[in-house]
Amino acid sequence: MRILVTGGAGFIGSHLVDKLMENEKNEVIVADNYFTGSKDNLRKWIGQPRFELIRHDVTEPLLVEVDQIYHLACPASPIFYKYNPVKTIKTNVIGTLNMLGLAKRVGARILLTSTSEVYGDPLVHPQPESYWGNVNPIGVRSCYDEGKRVAETLMFDYHRQHGIEIRIARIFNTYGPRMNIDDGRVVSNFIAQALRGEPLTVQKPGTQTRSFCYVSDMVDGLIRLMDGENTGPINIGNPGEFTMTELAETVKELINPGVEINMVENTPDDPRQRKPDITKAKALLGWEPKVKLRDGLPLMEEDFRLRLGVTKKK
Numbered sequence: 001m002r003i004l005v006t007g008g009a010g011f012i013g014s015h016l017v018d019k020l021m022e023n024e025k026n027e028v029i030v031a032d033n034y035f036t037g038s039k040d041n042l043r044k045w046i047g048q049p050r051f052e053l054i055r056h057d058v059t060e061p062l063l064v065e066v067d068q069i070y071h072l073a074c075p076a077s078p079i080f081y082k083y084n085p086v087k088t089i090k091t092n093v094i095g096t097l098n099m100l101g102l103a104k105r106v107g108a109r110i111l112l113t114s115t116s117e118v119y120g121d122p123l124v125h126p127q128p129e130s131y132w133g134n135v136n137p138i139g140v141r142s143c144y145d146e147g148k149r150v151a152e153t154l155m156f157d158y159h160r161q162h163g164i165e166i167r168i169a170r171i172f173n174t175y176g177p178r179m180n181i182d183d184g185r186v187v188s189n190f191i192a193q194a195l196r197g198e199p200l201t202v203q204k205p206g207t208q209t210r211s212f213c214y215v216s217d218m219v220d221g222l223i224r225l226m227d228g229e230n231t232g233p234i235n236i237g238n239p240g241e242f243t244m245t246e247l248a249e250t251v252k253e254l255i256n257p258g259v260e261i262n263m264v265e266n267t268p269d270d271p272r273q274r275k276p277d278i279t280k281a282k283a284l285l286g287w288e289p290k291v292k293l294r295d296g297l298p299l300m301e302e303d304f305r306l307r308l309g310v311t312k313k314k
């Protein structure tokens with residue numbers, strides 16, 4: 001099987017590549033423009049005959065002969081996707097069109113990593129796939145959430161009009177080793193702050209919730225979706241739901257009990273609650289997450305300690 005992973009130098013992408021490369025029958029090609037990803041994440045595969053890394057921006061067409069396309073390329077942290085919103089929406093719309101064009105030309109199956117942000121600030125809780133969402137179409141997050149909604153539309157139009165084999169995963173907040181230390185997302189922020197002895201910055205009101213999925217569970221879900229028979233969309237996430245204040249308290253307890261927790265200003269349109277309904281993933285993919293937050297955080301702490309050069313006090 002020859003597999004293209006766009007965005008494969010990023011956080012989830014590089015873990016996905018590790019898993020795909022474990023199968024000696026697979027050849028993996030990564031296309032990435034290194035906006036938020038890094039060659040470092042793929043260091044162990046560079047030079048391996050079954051692996052190829054291409055510097056490529058998905059807003060430009062790409063021609064490679066592949067059987068499957070995992071289309072992940074897109075900045076994911078709100079700080080980065082809001083940095084150049086026009087580029088973010090181009091990546092979601094033109095990038096997805098280009099990858100669908102490639103899928104059509106070479107007859108490949110394509111999986112899109114969509115997001116729980118398609119549900120916006122949800123009025124239904126937890127969120128099933130049948131919920132159409134509550135999204136601001138002109139807000140500062142729209143380049144990302146509306147961008148992904150258009151990407152989903154394009155996937156289904158290509159499927160209905162051209163018979164392309166599609167898969168759509170709606171990913172909920174995922175965390176784990178290799179997240180950028182200054183990525184800006186909440187779990188990486190809190191762990192880096194705790195290790196540096198800086199106050200944990202809880203954005204107000206702190207009662208907003210998220211549900212955090214460990215990256216190995218996520219990769220397992222994505223591969224099951226790609227290799228199974230269902231187009232989706234299917235929610236992939238961990239239903240364990242926490243307020244941001246609870247998350248800060250957990251990180252403090254596990255990593256640095258001496259650290260302070262500060263309340264800081266939030267950004268516009270921050271969703272107030274988010275939790276996946278994973279009934280479909282369980283029934284159709286036989287998938288459910290295995291790693292609890294309290295078990296996943298220490299694994300991420302270890303990686304952050306190494307990269308920050310902070311050793312554990314005995």
Ligand SMILES: NC(=O)c1ccc[n+]([C@@H]2O[C@H](COP(=O)([O-])OP(=O)(O)OC[C@H]3O[C@@H](n4cnc5c(N)ncnc54)[C@H](O)[C@@H]3O)[C@@H](O)[C@H]2O)c1
Nearest residue numbers: 007010011012033034035036037057058074076171173174
């Ligand atoms: N991590 C999460 O919690 C989460 C949640 C929902 C959805 N997702 C989706 O999963 C995918 C991966 O997210 P991640 O957390 O690994 O983020 P990430 O920022 O670590 O990875 C994204 C990768 O895409 C690359 N990229 C960005 N724009 C590109 C372009 N125009 N052309 C080529 N490459 C480009 C980046 O350089 C990076 O390597 C994204 O599509 C994201 O929307 C992630």
Ligand SMILES: O=C(O)[C@H]1O[C@H](OP(=O)(O)OP(=O)(O)OC[C@H]2O[C@@H](n3ccc(=O)[nH]c3=O)[C@H](O)[C@@H]2O)[C@H](O)[C@@H](O)[C@@H]1O
Nearest residue numbers: 076077078115116117172173185186189201202203208244
């Ligand atoms: O899972 C998803 O679907 C989406 O989730 C995230 O978006 P978001 O949930 O806003 O992620 P964070 O930036 O990590 O914020 C989570 C919560 O933590 C809060 N936060 C963030 C950072 C911080 O330092 N402190 C803090 O309290 C935010 O206000 C927010 O309520 C991801 O970054 C998106 O890529 C992804 O598509």
